[in-house]
Amino acid sequence: MVGATGYGGQELVRLLARHPGADLKVALGSSDSDQPRTLPGLARTWDGQITAYHADALAGCEVVFLSAPEAFAATSAAELLARGHRVIDLSGAFRLKDAAQRARFYPATPDPLPDGTVYSLPEFDAAAVPGARLISCPGCYPTAAMLSLLPLARAGLLQGDAIVDAKSGISGAGKGASERTHFSENHGSVAAYALFSHRHTPEMEQALGLPVTFTPHLVPLDRGILSTTYARLVPGVTAAQVANTLRAAYAKAFFVRLTDDRMPEIKHVVHTNFCDIGWKVDEPTGRVIVVAVLDNLLKGAAGQAVQQFNLLCGFPEAEGLL
Numbered sequence: 001m002v003g004a005t006g007y008g009g010q011e012l013v014r015l016l017a018r019h020p021g022a023d024l025k026v027a028l029g030s031s032d033s034d035q036p037r038t039l040p041g042l043a044r045t046w047d048g049q050i051t052a053y054h055a056d057a058l059a060g061c062e063v064v065f066l067s068a069p070e071a072f073a074a075t076s077a078a079e080l081l082a083r084g085h086r087v088i089d090l091s092g093a094f095r096l097k098d099a100a101q102r103a104r105f106y107p108a109t110p111d112p113l114p115d116g117t118v119y120s121l122p123e124f125d126a127a128a129v130p131g132a133r134l135i136s137c138p139g140c141y142p143t144a145a146m147l148s149l150l151p152l153a154r155a156g157l158l159q160g161d162a163i164v165d166a167k168s169g170i171s172g173a174g175k176g177a178s179e180r181t182h183f184s185e186n187h188g189s190v191a192a193y194a195l196f197s198h199r200h201t202p203e204m205e206q207a208l209g210l211p212v213t214f215t216p217h218l219v220p221l222d223r224g225i226l227s228t229t230y231a232r233l234v235p236g237v238t239a240a241q242v243a244n245t246l247r248a249a250y251a252k253a254f255f256v257r258l259t260d261d262r263m264p265e266i267k268h269v270v271h272t273n274f275c276d277i278g279w280k281v282d283e284p285t286g287r288v289i290v291v292a293v294l295d296n297l298l299k300g301a302a303g304q305a306v307q308q309f310n311l312l313c314g315f316p317e318a319e320g321l322l
């Protein structure tokens with residue numbers, strides 16, 4: 001795998017090292033990291049050393065996980081595919097289908113997308129995964145927003161636009177510190193950012209088929225996302241219809257836990273691959289609020305990537321994730 005020294009990558013190493021069907025052969029960091037490295041958090045978890053990125057180092061790996069910056073994924077994926085690897089990419093580089101939106105938010109991504117690219121949210125796109133060459137994993141905020149609204153949108157129960165108001169722990173920004181993310185800026189504070197300009201807005205709109213107003217917030221937690229979505233129901237849609245639609249959509253989805261009208265909390269899902277979803281309908285005004293929580297580094301990143309790996313290789317969906 002690539003990006004082993006990153007936040008998402010370290011989680012991937014932990015998961016793959018104990019996955020009964022995986023043999024983690026190589027873990028790579030950036031190409032400018034000179035010496036082979038070990039990380040204190042991975043001691044007695046994975047015995048190998050992390051070496052610098054070079055495509056040759058991945059020879060013999062059937063599947064390559066890319067957990068690196070999107071500009072790097074955008075350029076390296078084609079080479080890895082040409083070498084015969086199947087690629088699971090955690091970055092945003094291959095998520096958007098619309099070429100103009102992609103050029104705006106992910107300018108390094110080649111156009112057209114490589115043959116065999118599949119954008120997959122495992123709960124909805126499982127059937128397409130086994131045939132994929134390049135699996136593009138959804139972003140952490142879109143995973144929460146799509147799991148909240150996709151069943152209702154697909155059932156035709158929503159109208160108008162949706163509002164996604166989400167809060168993320170700071171590990172969502174990766175390991176590099178910036179003025180926005182360092183401790184003394186965040187501790188004791190909550191801040192909104194990227195209003196009307198976040199790259200996850202088109203990703204949510206692409207999936208939901210609705211205009212989305214998305215405001216992310218940074219909260220002083222190390223990990224976890226709480227996403228509150230507000231949407232309007234088509235006139236006449238009842239609370240029971242909403243409940244039945246969500247229950248039917250997730251009846252077989254092991255990693256989605258519906259909490260009905262008990263609102264879920266970040267504490268219940270951190271360090272797991274679960275997404276917990278609660279909701280409430282106000283029938284007189286035709287409004288629904290859905291609250292979803294997940295761990296951005298697991299269901300929002302590494303855990304979801306392993307779920308895709310299980311689908312790709314024919315393992316049980318939860319293999320290595322419990």
Ligand SMILES: NC(=O)C1=CN([C@@H]2O[C@H](COP(=O)(O)OP(=O)(O)OC[C@H]3O[C@@H](n4cnc5c(N)ncnc54)[C@H](OP(=O)(O)O)[C@@H]3O)[C@@H](O)[C@H]2O)C=CC1
Nearest residue numbers: 003005006007008029030053067068091172174175296301
């Ligand atoms: N953090 C999150 O919650 C989520 C992140 N993602 C996406 O997952 C990917 C990884 O995120 P995250 O783990 O947070 O990022 P980090 O910044 O924590 O880690 C980035 C990793 O990429 C490596 N890297 C950087 N440049 C290169 C390069 N040129 N060649 C090879 N490797 C390189 C780094 O290696 P080194 O240490 O050697 O520099 C490091 O291992 C990103 O695309 C991100 O957008 C997706 C969902 C959620």
Ligand SMILES: CC(=O)N[C@@H](CCC(=O)OP(=O)(O)O)C(=O)O
Nearest residue numbers: 091092139140141168169172173
């Ligand atoms: C807190 C924080 O900064 N979060 C990141 C999103 C992390 C993620 O899932 O997004 P990508 O996979 O698209 O990078 C952000 O808002 O840019």
